[in-house]
Amino acid sequence: SQTIHQWPATLVQPVGSPLSLECTVEGTSNPNLYWYRQAAGRGLQLLFYSVGIGQISSEVPQNLSASRPQDRQFILSSKKLLLSDSGFYLCAWSMGQGDYEQYFGPGTRLTVT
Amino acid sequence: RKEVEQDPGPFNVPEGATVAFNCTYSNSASQSFFWYRQDCRKEPKLLMSVYSSGNEDGRFTAQLNRASQYISLLIRDSKLSDSATYLCVVIPGDSSYKLIFGSGTRLLVRP
Numbered sequence: 701s702q703t704i705h706q707w708p709a710t711l712v713q714p715v716g717s718p719l720s721l722e723c724t725v726e727g728t729s730n731p732n733l734y735w736y737r738q739a740a741g742r743g744l745q746l747l748f749y750s751v752g753i754g755q756i757s758s759e760v761p762q763n764l765s766a767s768r769p770q771d772r773q774f775i776l777s778s779k780k781l782l783l784s785d786s787g788f789y790l791c792a793w794s795m796g797q798g799d800y801e802q803y804f805g806p807g808t809r810l811t812v813t
Numbered sequence: 814r815k816e817v818e819q820d821p822g823p824f825n826v827p828e829g830a831t832v833a834f835n836c837t838y839s840n841s842a843s844q845s846f847f848w849y850r851q852d853c854r855k856e857p858k859l860l861m862s863v864y865s866s867g868n869e870d871g872r873f874t875a876q877l878n879r880a881s882q883y884i885s886l887l888i889r890d891s892k893l894s895d896s897a898t899y900l901c902v903v904i905p906g907d908s909s910y911k912l913i914f915g916s917g918t919r920l921l922v923r924p
Binding site (some may be wrong): 742807 | 912
């Protein structure tokens with residue numbers, strides 16, 4: 701069966717510091733991968749998605765970036781965090797062949813101070 | 814107008830009650846619809862997919878009304894463990910990758 705991992709689970713970072721969040725999927729190959737952010741009391745916002753290694757699409761302009769160095773690895777980064785970057789960051793995967801259901805990892809709760 | 818709108822609740826119901834949530838969507842070309850459940854401070858988990866005229870899974874029934882552009886979720890015989898936030902999710906017709914999430918409806922089931 702497929703599993704999705706994210707780390708770290710929680711993170712407290714000062715404004716202006718860099719960020720790197722990692723997501724890995726097991727038990728499937730060539731998945732579509734996604735990064736979402738959920739601000740407190742708000743809905744999920746799609747940040748990036750990837751349909752293959754090195755292929756990244758950005759949904760919202762911001763100071764975040766994403767990379768997919770391996771088939772089942774998805775990384776979310778920032779060079780300088782803003783207070784507004786605080787939130788619950790969720791990685792998700794779906795099968796690539798028209799199966800639209802997405803499955804989420806446990807998330808990283810980021811607080812920027 | 815938001816792309817996906819839900820009543821935020823909370824819906825506070827006794828155990829054993831039947832409760833229904835509605836969700837409206839703005840893009841008439843939307844093709845795929847889902848209900849996710851999210852527990853406090855946890856990730857959303859897929860509850861049901863709603864692909865055609867609706868479907869049933871145990872105590873849960875999802876209905877789709879394309880003409881009125883709304884989706885409903887009915888929960889029968891509510892359990893304490895059903896307490897959570899229920900997210901309505903829509904895939905716009907022009908993208909198979911982008912899920913649009915509603916802000917969720919909170920359900921509290923009391924003893």
